[in-house]
Amino acid sequence: ALTWKSSAGVGTTCDREAALRLHRLRFVDRRGRDAAEEIIEEKRKQRHEDAAKLARDHQQTVKRIHDQSNERLRAMQDAGSFSHRSREEHHRIEAARQDPDKARERMTKEMRARVAEYQETQTALSARVAARPNMTVRTRAELRAIEEARQDPQEAANAMKARRIEVQRRYREERRSMTARVRAQPRSSFWTPEQRAKIEEARRDESEAAERTIAATREASISFNQQMEAMLARVANIPPFSIRSREERLAIEETRQDPQEALAAMKKRAREQEEAHKQEHAALVSRVQATPRKTFWTKREREQIEELRQDPEEARQRAEQQMRHASATYRQQREEMAQRVAAYPKKTFLEREHRERMQYATELRAKTTAPGFVK
Secondary structure, three states: OEEEEOOOOOEEEEOHHHHHHHHHHHHHOOOOHHHHHHHHHHHHHHHHHHHHHHHHHHHHHHHHHHHHHHHHHHHHHHHOOOOOOOHHHHHHHHHHOOOHHHHHHHHHHHHHHHHHHHHHHHHHHHHHHHHOOOOOOOOHHHHHHHHHHOOOHHHHHHHHHHHHHHHHHHHHHHHHHHHHHHHHOOOOOOOOHHHHHHHHHHOOOHHHHHHHHHHHHHHHHHHHHHHHHHHHHHHHHOOOOOOOOHHHHHHHHHHOOOHHHHHHHHHHHHHHHHHHHHHHHHHHHHHHHHOOOOOOOOHHHHHHHHHHOOOHHHHHHHHHHHHHHHHHHHHHHHHHHHHHHHHOOOOOOOOHHHHHHHHHHHHHHHHHHOOOOOO
């Protein structure tokens, strides 16, 4: 493959022989645009054939996959299980299963490492490509011929236009002469009469072919649906296979119920339990009330409690009387205590001279503050 590179070191890849052929046709043979259209038509036919071949291969692949799928379904039906994994494979899968968060973290780290590695590789690759000198597949003689053929764009356009007109004129003349020669020759074919008869028989109108194709497709769809319904009916008629015993399956079927039915049953059970609790509570209260009262007090203590039990108003009045009596008793005791304290002789830690000076100052202050005092 040939790579055409720009100054940045990047470009496109094409076939070397195709590039040389196009260059030779355009500049050496000077066929211009007709050469490009001829190559394009060849490429189109080649791609059309490749596409048809790919379509046929795809149809064969789809048919093979469909056959393999049907064969696998028949094998699963014969084996009694529609799972393509064995019990050992299921055990290995369960053993290899891991936490989603850990798997996500590990995958994120791996992807980041790969991105960094890819960026480093691309950077190194671009550097190596940019460091290489520019190369060309043309020889020195071809380059010289290209330089000689290079001309002014307007002049080249005019020359190309004149050449295209001349080529069209010669093409029409050649086509007319070729048509005349072909018509002058007797008709001939490499097909045998039987083959030509088959071709004519197979030839039909486009709308008729489309209708026939649609009808065939519809019939195939109906047949496929019928086959699928028949297969589903056969599968439904097959008795179920399970690793559980008959008793376990019966127990599961008995406990299986509709979600709404389960909710209604749960609500009914809750109401029944609430009603049973209320009845038990009422019975418990009635039993407690019917039971004779029990206490840890002795008979004598209970009699004292009953004697001391009184009316609240009477207890309040008695408490007020007791408080008034206690207040009067406290005031009397305080007065008696004050009298006893007053009867004691006065005592002080001051010396006699100091006490006499204080007494003299008090008497002098009383005289000077008395009314009618004159200085």
